[in-house]
Amino acid sequence: MNHSINSADRATHLKIVVVALVAGIAVAAFGISARNNADFTQTAQTTQIIKAGKPVAITSSGTSTVR
Structure with missing residues (x-):
């Protein structure tokens, strides 16, 4: 019995x-x-649509910036 795939015959490759x-x-x-x-x-029937709200302007974030 030969255990190498390189020297196997055509039937073995087909199997x-x-x-x-x-x-x-x-x-x-x-x-x-x-x-x-x-x-x-x-x-497609139960997908909820999320609409954008009103625009918001942020004037200050309340955090300090380290420079």
Whole structure:
């Protein structure tokens, strides 16, 4: 048995690619199914809009400046 990936034949490389592809699809499917879809569908309807208030002019901050 040869344990080197460099000297492996074409079938071994194909098996590695297939296993990696299946594992990637499984991880992606798990991530999509684990997402909370209830919050995702309602965000556009329940988003609150914050409007800017009146402009404020600050004349003094009450703190001393060290120079």
